Amino acid sequence: DAGITQSPRHKVTETGTPVTLRCHQTENHRYMYWYRQDPGHGLRLIHYSYGVKDTDKGEVSDGYSVSRSKTEDFLLTLESATSSQTSVYFCAIRPWGGRFYEQYFGPGTRLTVT
């Protein structure tokens, strides 16, 4: 158990509204990641963080922003949600010292944009 929680676990929101998803970890890991998972596309990286206030874009970052003001929290924000952002969102951590980039995932947030 890598001590990762995500909140909320489920959310339904309307098009055009802002949404923030939270990932919280308890073990002081440096690297944190946000993925989305969609049928036919697999897991795709949205943004990642390699330290407090250090973040970078992944392959599907358009329409998303992130913030990391504390080691334990990594926030994903949809500034103006669209129906194409309906998905399951996973947060992951990579333990410091992991030579082979192993990642450990949270339980996911199912987001529906109507």
Added chain:
Amino acid sequence: TQLLEQSPQFLSIQEGENLTVYCNSLSVFSSLQWYRQEPGEGPVLLVTVVTGGEVKKLKRLTFQFGDARKDSSLHITAAQPGDTGLYLCARPGDSGYALNFGKGTSLLVTP
């Protein structure tokens, strides 16, 4: 560009059967990981393979890394309903920070 191709995409078998799923790439990779994801949950790391030709066993699961480090396979012996899930392979990305995932093989084992 999909760096990792997984096959088959779907597999439905009966309890007790054996199966093999594959993960292939056109390029060499330094290491490869296999994850299993059960419905409604996040992926869980099963194993990391590093050396060409390496074989690792996890109970009834056997993981093999190809000699040229461009492919990997997962063999399950005597499948059980508890093996049902999405099997994902992943390799380090070019950024040096993240992983690239295949689209997965969805396995259903029926009693």
